[in-house]
Amino acid sequence: MIKTTLKNLTLGLLAFGMAMPVLAQKNDRVITREIQHYRDSLNTAFKNPDKSPLLPDDFKAFDSLSVFPANTDYYIRAKFVRTPNQEPFRMATTSPDRNPWYEKYGEAHFDLNGNNISVNIYQSHELRKTEKYRNYLFLPFRDKTNGNTTYGGGRYVELSIPKGDSITIGFNKAYNPYCAYNASYACPLVPVDNHLSIEVPTGVKAFKTKKKK
Numbered sequence: 104m105i106k107t108t109l110k111n112l113t114l115g116l117l118a119f120g121m122a123m124p125v126l127a128q129k130n131d132r133v134i135t136r137e138i139q140h141y142r143d144s145l146n147t148a149f150k151n152p153d154k155s156p157l158l159p160d161d162f163k164a165f166d167s168l169s170v171f172p173a174n175t176d177y178y179i180r181a182k183f184v185r186t187p188n189q190e191p192f193r194m195a196t197t198s199p200d201r202n203p204w205y206e207k208y209g210e211a212h213f214d215l216n217g218n219n220i221s222v223n224i225y226q227s228h229e230l231r232k233t234e235k236y237r238n239y240l241f242l243p244f245r246d247k248t249n250g251n252t253t254y255g256g257g258r259y260v261e262l263s264i265p266k267g268d269s270i271t272i273g274f275n276k277a278y279n280p281y282c283a284y285n286a287s288y289a290c291p292l293v294p295v296d297n298h299l300s301i302e303v304p305t306g307v308k309a310f311k312t313k314k315k316k
Contacts, residue, residue: 131175138173138275145278145307156281156288160313169308171252177274177305181213183224183265191228194291197256197282201289204228208240211270215301222297224262224270238264242272243293246303254283254309257293277306284310 129137146167148154155162186209193202208226212219222244230236245257258277262270280290 129178134175134178134275135173138273141273141276142168142170156284158285158312161284161310164313169310171275171305171308173275174305175275176216177303179213179215179272179274181211181270181272183209183211183268183270185209194225194294196289196291197280197286198289203291205241205291208264209270211242211272213272215303218301220299220301222299223294225294240264241291242297243291244277244297244299244303245293246299246301248302248304252304252308253306254279256280256283256290257297258306259291260306274303275305277303279307279310284312 149157149165149168152162155165157165186207189207191204191206194205196202205225205227207223209224210221211224212221214220222242225241225243227236227239227241230239240262242260242262243257244260246253249255249257258279260272260274260277262272265271281288282290
């Protein structure tokens with residue numbers, strides 16, 4: 104049975120807390136501390152039986168998520184271009200029975216390790232109806248680490264609607280969809296426009312499930 108509640112739609116948003124707006128300039132120490140706090144919150148959620156997506160054997164064995172070292176080079180201040188009047192679409196997921204409504208909200212343009220990158224940023228129709236998450240934006244992406252050091256289906260970054268024409272993307276906070284841990288979840292598939300041709304070696308790594316004896 105595929106789990107399709109609002110909690111599962113957010114794929115960690117309710118468990119981990121939505122990314123809040125950040126200041127344009129922070130020093131490396133502040134950024135690193137913020138990243139560690141976020142990662143601690145992930146581990147706390149995964150250890151909570153009411154929030155964890157882990158299967159029973161994995162939950163019993165869980166200590167902490169495997170992550171790349173924090174690297175402030177992946178704390179990106181990007182140019183943000185709003186794309187109003189976009190046609191809503193059904194986001195494909197890992198389940199044919201679950202295709203929630205999204206729309207493209209904008210584009211982020213930035214340089215990463217000498218590469219000019221452009222990604223689409225989306226808004227969930229279901230989440231924007233809620234007071235708490237009406238400013239939530241969704242950045243799913245794939246990169247060349249997928250299937251090697253990171254989950255094969257790509258990862259997600261949570262964002263908030265910015266006030267101006269720039270947006271901060273904390274790739275250090277990239278996390279796996281819940282279906283990386285439990286196939287009963289329906290997880291959005293990364294749109295082809297967000298398939299990056301470079302490695303993004305930061306954030307949460309691939310999960311190694313507990314092998315049954």
